[in-house]
Amino acid sequence: MNDLQPVLRLEGIVKTFPGVRALDGVSFDLRPGEVHALMGENGAGKSTLMKVLGGVLAPNAGQIYVAEKPVSMTNPQAAKALGVVFIHQELSLAGELSVAENIFLGELPLKSFGRVDWKKLYADTDKILKTLNVSFNARTRVGDLSIANQQMVEIGRALTVDPRAVIFDEPTASLTDAEKVVLFEVIADLQTRGVGIIYISHRMEEIFKITDRISVLRDGQYRGTLNTAETDEDKVTQLMIGRSLDLSRNVSHHEMGDIALEVRGLSCGHLFEDVSFNVRKGEVLGFYGLVGAGRTEIAETIFGLRTPSDGQILLNGQEVQINSPIEAIRLGISLVPEDRKDQGLVLGMNCKDNMTLPQIGRLTKGPFVSDRAELAIFDKYRDKLDIRTPGWRQSVGNLSGGNQQKIVIGKWLSMHPEVLIVDEPTRGIDVGSKSEIHNLIRDLAAQGFAVIVISSEMPEVLHVSDRIVAMFAGRVMREFTSEDVTEDNLIQAISGLTGDKAA
Secondary structure, rough: OOOOOOOOOEEEEEEEEEEEEEEEEEEEEEOOOEOOOOEEEOOOOOHHHHHHOOOOOOEEEEEEEEEEEEOOOOEEEEEHHOOEEEEEEOOOOOOOOOOHHHHOOOOOOOHHHEEEEEHHHEEEHHHHHHHHHOOOOOEEHHOOHHHHHHHHHHHHHOOOOOOOOEEEHHHHHOHHHHHHHHHHHHHHHHHOOEEEEEEEEEHHHHHHHHOOEEEEEEOOEEEEEEEHHHHHHHHHHHHHHHHOOOOOOEEEEEEEOEEEEEEEEEEEEOOOEEEEEEEEEEEEEEEEEEOOOOOOHHHHHOOOOOOOOOOEEEEOOEEEEEOHHHHHOOOEEEEEEOOOOHHOOOOEEEHHHHHHHHHEEEEEEEEEHHHHHHHHHHHHHHHHHHOOOOOOOOOOOOOHHHHHHHHHHHHHHOOOOOOOEOOOOOOOOOOHHHHHHHHHHHHHHHOOOOEEEOOOHHHHHHHHHEEEEEEEEOOOEEEEEOOOHHHHHHHHOOOOOOOOHHH
C-alpha cells in the first residue's frame, strides 16, 4: 500500500475564523483502499479540515490534489463530482421526504418534460439499501425512522456515485452494535473497490479494529501519522494530548454520606418496571445496559419528564412527587441529557446565555439580568471544563461537539445540585476531554454530590463508578461494587443472565 499513488492529498491547508486559526499548514494524504483515521481532541481541527476537503469551507491557503492533480473544491457538489463524499456527523436530512428522495436529493432521475422517474428512483434506492442491509424501504418517510436508521440513509447518499474517497465523521455515534457491524461491512466493501476511507472517531476500539493508518491533529497543526498495526492507544493519546491517561478502575478514597436519592419499585408503563436503587452523597452510581434497557427513561422520570405508573422517589429520606423539571431543579436534581442538540442547548444562543439559562431568575436585579453574574458563572466553568471558544459571545452552534457537551455539563454544575444525573457524559468527546470529565465527576463525588452516570461505554462506567446497576429490558438485573464487578459478569447481567443462569 505504501507505493500506491494517493487518491487525494492536502498540502499546507490554512483556515482561519475571526480570532481563531483553526488549521495551521496541515498536510494529509489518502491511499486507495485504505481506512485512514483522523484523530485529535475536540477543537483540534479535524472537522474543519474535512469540511475544506468536502467543499463546505474554502481554505485561506494550501492546495488539494485528487489523483495528484490540483483541484478547487468550491462547493460540496464540486467535491462529489470529483469523487469525494462527506458523510457529516450531524444529520442533514429532510424529514418530510422519503428515503429515496433524500438519498438522491438534487440528483433525481428525470423523464421527459422534467418529470421524476419514480420507478427508477425507487429501484436505484432499494439497490443501495440492500447493500446496507436495513429493514426499511425506499418509500419510507425519513422522519419516521430512528436516528440510527437516519444515519444509514446518510451513508446511503455516499453510494449514489462511484467515489474515490468517503469521509465518515463520527459515523457510529448513533448506531447500535448490530448497525455498526453493517457499517463496517460497507466500509470493507468500499475498500475492496479501491475507495479510500477517512474515518473520524473518538472511539479507540473502532480505530484499532478497522483502520490502516492514524493521523493526528493538535491545536490545528499536523502532529504525525502512525501505522495502526505498529502503535497502541497510549502512543496515539500522547500524540493527541501530549500526555498519557489514567484508565484505572475507580477507587474512592473519601467517606460516603447518607443516602441522597432512593428509588423504590419505580415503574413507567412498558419502559421499565419495579426498579429500586439508591445513591449516597459522595458516591458515583453507574447505570449500564443495552439500547432499550430503560436507563434514560429512569433518569427522565426522576427529573419529572415522565410520569411514573408506580413506585416512590425519596430525597434525603423524604418521599417527593416530581411532576416537572422545574420541581426537580427546585429539589436539587439536575440532568445532563443524552441528546445535547435537542435537549441540552439552544444552538442559536451564545455560550454565556446557554450556560446560565436555568438560573436566570436568580441572576436578575430588578427587571434586568446581571451580566456580571452571568459572566462570572461562564468564566468559572469555561476554565474548569477547558471549554474552547473565542469568547462568551460565540454561538453554541459553532462549537465542536465536545465543547457543546461541556457547555451542557457546566450549565447544570453551576446549579450546585445535590443529585447530578449525567446521561452519556462523554458521547462525541475526545479522549483528553473524557479524562477531564471523568476526573470532574469523581471530584464532585468527593465534594459530597450524589452522582448518577448512565453510559453505553463499559470502560467509562467501570472507570468512574463506585457501584454499577446492570439493566436488561427495563429491569435491574444485578448491582455490582467496583471490587466485585468484572467485564464478564457485567456483560452477562446486561444480556439478561442472572448469576445462577450464568453459572
